[in-house]
Amino acid sequence: VQLVESGGGLVQPGGSLRLSCAASGFTFSNSAMSWARQAPGKGLERVSVIYSDGTTYYVAPMKGRFTISRDNAKNTVYLQMTSLKPEDTAIYYCAMGPSPYGIKGQGTQVTVSS
Numbered sequence: 001v002q003l004v005e006s007g008g009g010l011v012q013p014g015g016s017l018r019l020s021c022a023a024s025g026f027t028f029s030n031s032a033m034s035w036a037r038q039a040p041g042k043g044l045e046r047v048s049v050i051y052s053d054g055t056t057y058y059v060a061p062m063k064g065r066f067t068i069s070r071d072n073a074k075n076t077v078y079l080q081m082t083s084l085k086p087e088d089t090a091i092y093y094c095a096m097g098p099s100p101y102g103i104k105g106q107g108t109q110v111t112v113s114s
Helices: none
Strands: 002-006 009-011 017-024 033-038 044-050 056-058 066-071 076-081 090-096 108-112
Touching: 002 090, 017 033, 017 090, 017 108, 033 066, 033 076, 044 066, 044 076, 044 090, 056 066, 076 090
Parallel strands: 009 108
Antiparallel strands: 002 017, 017 076, 033 044, 033 090, 044 056, 066 076, 090 108
């Protein structure tokens, strides 16, 4: 199993970013996929989940600001983030399955700062 995140960077408050996670080594279309994040000095936090049938789940602070999606033809899961806040600063990971503690990629840094 390999998960490779990309798309992080530095963005101003109120800005947007789209993260991507390219997956390989398993049957992507059959698997739930999730995004999690870890802010400096804090524990791992679930952000969002998308199930194989397209059903989505968001942690409350991200509802209405983040959108998770998947492209099964490309074995890729996305996280569109809008209205970013400084408290969204973290390393963002994609994970295989609905749990943030499953197999994850190396992460991509998102920094929200003016």
